[in-house]
Amino acid sequence: MKKIISVYQKKIALRLREISLSWDRCHQLKHSINYTLLNCGKLIRSVIILLGLDDLKMDSNQYIDVACAIEMIQSYTLIHDDLPEMDNATMRRDKIANHLIYGHSIALLAGDALLTDTFLVLSNLKISDHQKVALIHLFAQKAGTSGVCFGQTLDMINQTNGFDDWSEIEDMIKYKTCALFELSFQTIGLLALLNDEKLSKLAELGYLYGMAFQIQDDLNDDNLVDDINLIHKTNYHQIFGKEKALEKIDQILSQIENLCIIIFGEKNKIFAYLKSTFK
Template sequence: MSKFDIEPYLQDALAYAPDGVVKEAAYYSLLNGGKHVRSNILFATLDAYHIPLNKGIDAAIAIEMIHTYSLIHDDLPSMDNDTMRRGKPTCHIKYGEDIAILAGDTLLTEAFRYAAKSCERGIDTGLVIEQFVNAAGIKGMIYGQQLDIQNENKAIELDELKEINNYKTAKLITLPLIIGSIIADKYSSDKECWEQIGYKLGLAFQIQDDILDVTASSEMLGKDAKSDERNQKTTYVSLLGLEESKEIVETLLNDIENLLDTLIIDKHSMTELIDQLRNRQK
């Protein structure tokens, strides 16, 4: 896969905004050394279709903004109450809860400026915005967060955990796959397959998070380890154990590779991305 570094574009993403502590706090979290998994998924999808990667810049910025906003709000005392993110104090620890909320609100709102900009090349604006809303809104990530909050301190079954992970994690991981197919003008033919891949990829990613939460240190993760245990959340590891959870991740990744074979794409970039996720340590 041709690597595309989204970081320089994120550095200027709020250049038009008035200076102030909210802008500073938004940049603090947006530029805090993330892995950019979701934007990398978008670029891998474009590469699979042999579409120039620069056509995905605006959409990638929007996706990174939405993901970062969700982390700022997840870390708040009223949510997961985490104090460290990517090896640094969380946004509310550094700037206060009020400014952190506004920084998250800023990133969520401004993300749609970039989502709309991504449609300047004749792409269906309504379709793109709908995908963003479905992934991040009450039919997507926010609904998953609601389920997550409602099920804290409760013993839940595996199917309920899958539902939480589908909405909270997989929807936003599916988004760049779908946006990539729209940019490549392959949405109608390939949407269903990408949705299956996104679901499995999101589930695998979340189970890996569950595994790392109990096997890695806070220093390795760059965030508070054993957060799920502290918040009394049911995870794959708590339900099925460490080894079975690892086996499920491998099965899901193998399923994804088989699904990729059904698409008319150059799958090298996607396979490379899957291998990177297979071996992630944080």
């Protein structure tokens, strides 16, 4: 499994570098974009797409650009989230935050450019017009007021005032974190021409994985309580305790396993990968 994932990651990283060559018009903007985009991280959202397509017996090599598009969206959200007006973060993936290197204005434009060029990449895909329109619609939906933008708004409220109960936090996670995982899984369904029932289950899969991912991420961040930006944020384990949080993750993973079997079959590889991201 590790070798398969490594191959996917290398293919995505190489293609992202090729796509980045088109940004030569503006030296400063290009470097700001590449600083975040090419510092790839684990590429979880894009790997999900390729692995899911392989499980459905499709040639994932034909859809590397779709995987790159979701990483462009992800990078845009990271740059903007780190800005002083948002989370005011100083570090991202063990590197200094983009805006502290290139300035707030250039970082803002880099995020804008990544979001916009995502749709340029999608428009050039060699798929049917019907699939292309559906995919562009889905990407716009998950990136905008029905997705991460709304989720970030809720996060800002949480950062300022804190939330009183889990239902408010759950809403924030649903839109900020789950949206792009739902995008990954639903993209698989659109490319594989799955029926509406399967598409609905893929959306549920993305939601569940995103929820477990965020609960785990908050547990990992627990040692950063001295960070002023985390002081007022409320999360699952602060309300229910760490033991309950770990139990919740295990419960969600069981649901995810069942959905993976229904959608991708008994011998799917995708669940093993999803589970491995919690180690």
